[in-house]
Each structure stands twice: as C-alpha cells, then as structure tokens.
Amino acid sequence: LALLTLPACAPSDGAAATPAASGKGTPAPVADAGAGAPGIGDADFPLDGNGGYDVGHYDVTIGYTPATKHLDGVTTIDATATQPLSRFNLDLRGLEVSEVTVDGAKAGFDRRRDELVITPATALAKGARFTVKVTYAGEPKPVKDPSNLGTYGFIPTTDGAFVASEPSGSKTWFPNNDHPADKATFDFRITVPRGLTALANGELTGKTAAPGGRTTFTWRETHPMVTYLATATLGKFELRQGRTAGGIPNLAAVDPAYHDALGKLYRVSGEVTDYWSKVFGPYPFSATGGVVDNFSAGYALENQTKPMYGGFDPDTSIIAHELAHQWFGDSVSIERWKDLWLNEGFATYAEWLWSEHTGGATAEAMFRRQYAAKNDPIWKYPPGRAKPGDLFNQSVYRRGAMTLQVLRRAVGDETFFKLLRTWVADHKYGNATTPEFIALAERLSGKQLDTLFDAWLFQPSRPEV
Numbered sequence: 298l299a300l301l302t303l304p305a306c307a308p309s310d311g312a313a314a315t316p317a318a319s320g321k322g323t324p325a326p327v328a329d330a331g332a333g334a335p336g337i338g339d340a341d342f343p344l345d346g347n348g349g350y351d352v353g354h355y356d357v358t359i360g361y362t363p364a365t366k367h368l369d370g371v372t373t374i375d376a377t378a379t380q381p382l383s384r385f386n387l388d389l390r391g392l393e394v395s396e397v398t399v400d401g402a403k404a405g406f407d408r409r410r411d412e413l414v415i416t417p418a419t420a421l422a423k424g425a426r427f428t429v430k431v432t433y434a435g436e437p438k439p440v441k442d443p444s445n446l447g448t449y450g451f452i453p454t455t456d457g458a459f460v461a462s463e464p465s466g467s468k469t470w471f472p473n474n475d476h477p478a479d480k481a482t483f484d485f486r487i488t489v490p491r492g493l494t495a496l497a498n499g500e501l502t503g504k505t506a507a508p509g510g511r512t513t514f515t516w517r518e519t520h521p522m523v524t525y526l527a528t529a530t531l532g533k534f535e536l537r538q539g540r541t542a543g544g545i546p547n548l549a550a551v552d553p554a555y556h557d558a559l560g561k562l563y564r565v566s567g568e569v570t571d572y573w574s575k576v577f578g579p580y581p582f583s584a585t586g587g588v589v590d591n592f593s594a595g596y597a598l599e600n601q602t603k604p605m606y607g608g609f610d611p612d613t614s615i616i617a618h619e620l621a622h623q624w625f626g627d628s629v630s631i632e633r634w635k636d637l638w639l640n641e642g643f644a645t646y647a648e649w650l651w652s653e654h655t656g657g658a659t660a661e662a663m664f665r666r667q668y669a670a671k672n673d674p675i676w677k678y679p680p681g682r683a684k685p686g687d688l689f690n691q692s693v694y695r696r697g698a699m700t701l702q703v704l705r706r707a708v709g710d711e712t713f714f715k716l717l718r719t720w721v722a723d724h725k726y727g728n729a730t731t732p733e734f735i736a737l738a739e740r741l742s743g744k745q746l747d748t749l750f751d752a753w754l755f756q757p758s759r760p761e762v
C-alpha cells in the first residue's frame with residue numbers, strides 16, 4: 298500500500314552496492330538493475346524503508362520471555378514488486394536471522410548495518426506478488442537516541458516490554474519496510490509466559506494456551522498501518538473493556554503500578570473518541586483505548602487503536618492529543634518525515650479544541666498565549682520542514698497548531714471544520730503531504746493562502762498577525 302513515488306535514493310553506505318559499483322560517480326552497472334534501493338526515497342532518512350516493493354500485509358509471530366529478554370520471531374510479509382527485483386532489502390536492527398525464504402524457496406541474505414539484504418533464488422518480475430518469511434531470534438535492543446528522541450523500539454521492562462517505535466524503531470523487533478510511506482495490514486501472534494498479557498493493534502482474535510505454560514495472544518489490524526505504530530506491549534496488565542457511548546469497542550490497560558489510573562483512562566478515552574468522531578468524521582478503526590505501562594519513556598505514542606503512555610497517568614489533554622492522532626497520523630499518514638506537523642500540529646490543535654469544548658481556554662486564547670512569547674525558540678524553527686536531527690521540536694507541535702488557528706481565522710469556522718473532515722475523508726488509510734493540505738485549504742476556501750502558510754510553516758521568524 299505504498300503511495301510514495303519519490304525517486305529511489307542511491308545507496309549511501311554501500312548497502313546494496315556490488316564491488317563493481319564502489320567507484321564514486323560510476324553509473325550503476327547493469328548487474329545492479331534489479332536491486333531494490335536500500336531506502337524508500339525520503340532524502341532526510343536515506344536508509345529508512347526500502348525501494349522496489351510495496352508491503353500489503355505483515356504476519357508477526359513472536360515469543361518473548363521477560364526473564365531472559367529472549368525473543369523468537371517469524372515474520373511473513375506479503376508484498377508486490379514495483380520493479381524487477383534480483384535483490385531487495387528489509388530493515389532489521391540487531392537480532393540474528395537464521396533463515397529467509399521467498400515464495401517458499403530458501404533465499405540468500407546478508408546483514409549490512411540495519412539492512413537485511415535478501416537475494417531470492419529466482420528474480421521477481423515487476424508486478425509479482427511474493428511472500429518473504431524471515432526467521433530470527435535474539436535480545437531486542439531499543440534505540441537510544443542521543444538527541445531528543447529518548448529510548449524507543451522494543452524496550453524491556455521489569456515484567457515484559459514497552460513497545461513504542463516512532464520514528465523508526467519497529468526494526469528493533471521485526472523485519473519490515475520501516476517508513477510511514479508503506480502502510481500495510483497486520484496479524485500478530487505473541488506468546489508470553491502465563492499470567493502476562495500481550496497487547497497489539499486492532500482486535501484480539503484469540504487467547505490460547507501454548508506449550509511450556511505459556512499463552513498466545515492473537516491480534517488483527519485490518520486497517521492499513523504504518524510500521525512505527527505497531528506494538529506488542531506485554532507484561533502484567535489490569536484491563537477494562539467495553540464500548541464507548543457511541544458503540545466503539547474500548548480497551549484500557551494499565552500496569553498494576555497505575556491501578557488508580559484505569560477508570561479515568563477508560564472513561565476519558567471513550568469520551569474523546571466519540572467527540573472526535575463528531576468533529577473529524579467517523580472513527581477510522583475498529584477499537585479505541587489506551588495503555589499505561591511502567592516504563593518512563595518521557596512521551597506517549599499514538600499506536601493505532603492503542604495509544605501508549607510511558608510511565609505516567611495521562612491527563613485529559615494528552616489523551617485528547619493521542620486519540621486525535623488516530624485521524625491525523627494513523628489514518629492519514631505522512632509520506633515523508635519533513636511533513637510531521639500534519640501529525641503533531643494537528644494533534645496539538647486538538648488539545649486546544651478539547652479545552653474549548655470542555656469550557657477551558659479557547660483555541661484563540663491558547664494561540665494568543667503562545668504568540669505573546671516573543672523569544673520562544675519556535676520562531677526560529679519553521680514547523681513545515683521538520684528537521685531530521687530534531688523531528689519532534691516544540692515548533693512542530695505548537696507553531697504547527699498555531700498555523701491551524703491562523704488558518705481558522707482566515708477561512709472561518711465552517712470552512713475550517715469542513716476542511717479537517719474533507720482532509721481526513723480524502724486521505725483515509727493513505728498518505729498525504731503539506732502541499733496537498735495547502736491546495737485543499739485554498740480550494741475549499743476559495744482564498745489564496747500561500748502567504749499565510751509560507752509565513753507560518755516555512756519562515757524562521759515570528760509572523761506578523
């Protein structure tokens with residue numbers, strides 16, 4: 298389901314280069330014609346995702362033992378070749394691969410940094426549908442980012458694992474095409490010691506006893522999902538399940554240390570999901586809820602159908618933020634990381650809308666408060682161009698949200714909310730870019746909005762209002 302049509306990037310670390318291609322500036326030799334690029338084409342992250350194919354479905358089967366931190370995995374991927382492929386890559390970080398098959402036949406494979414380079418026994422034709430099966434094992438190691446991302450990916454906890462992978466940590470626990478431009482459906486089969494619960498995306502389809510006193514949880518996400526939103530969070534959890542007033546299945550789960558947070562998490566998640574369904578359009582997924590685990594991540598993540606809160610009892614505002622992401626980020630996903638304000642600016646604006654809805658400060662008041670801070674570093678950072686080394690800068694959140702308030706003023710409430718709903722409907726389960734949002738805003742309002750968007754999204758200075 299990749300919608301990305303950016304040109305494939307050149308291998309920058311020799312990941313897919315043959316010896317003959319190592320000379321700088323030499324055109325790729327003919328023998329390389331069938332190699333999928335080691336990156337999907339996001340210039341800011343040249344090795345994230347891969348070129349040459351489009352994943353339709355992942356079947357992620359894992360067994361995890363918290364006591365030893367050992368993971369056994371088999372990931373089966375259904376994909377379509379978008380070019381002839383003599384070779385292609387998956388993203389995988391750490392872990393040991395024991396076998397790879399393509400359409401049931403043993404394939405050659407090689408590890409180069411976080412790239413798993415696969416050579417099928419027979420080359421794949423353009424348009425061919427194929428199945429890759431990767432068998433692997435080891436101790437997953439989360440990514441520890443020295444800048445502002447903290448720890449992400451598959452993170453061991455005292456009783457299990459906290460799995461939150463934005464931006465590119467899903468490769469720490471299963472091989473995949475790790476970039477939001479390639480969305481796919483998922484099946485999860487997660488086996489854990491008896492007494493533990495495994496939480497993945499979508500709906501629980503089974504809970505069965507497994508050999509060795511273990512339990513297997515199966516989950517199915519039937520709506521396309523980006524890889525960073527996949528989770529397999531496991532450990533001791535207290536659960537509360539039911540439906541929202543609007544009828545959406547609702548599941549809240551908390552680590553026993555957060556026992557007192559369960560009731561509120563369940564109730565507020567339900568109320569917010571129902572309210573956003575009125576404001577943004579029908580809830581795009583089959584379930585809602587939230588998970589609080591005892592890992593102090595320093596962030597929350599909008600995992601599809603199951604936002605996760607890392608080591609804190611979330612207040613209503615952050616629940617409103619993570620659930621707004623189900624529309625902005627999860628259903629409508631970015632195609633390249635530089636457009637991240639389409640996720641974070643919108644989810645932050647949703648916090649302001651929730652405040653307005655519940656009788657707190659209006660979005661306009663929130664805007665004014667932020668705008669008054671003349672020396673805020675957000676004025677130097679244009680939010681419409683998230684920087685690879687500082688993706689989640691406060692500007693992407695707060696100046697992104699301010700952009701929407703300025704837009705609301707310019708086009709009026711009726712057009713503004715129609716725009717949000719049309720955006721969500723037009724790109725449901727797909728990918729979108731900032732120029733597409735600007736074009737839609739201009740079309741629905743009949744106004745020329747270039748100056749507004751340029752000043753708010755792209756200039757390194759505080760715009761005049």
Ligand code: ZN
Pocket residue numbers: 618619622640641644
């Ligand atoms: Zn967010």
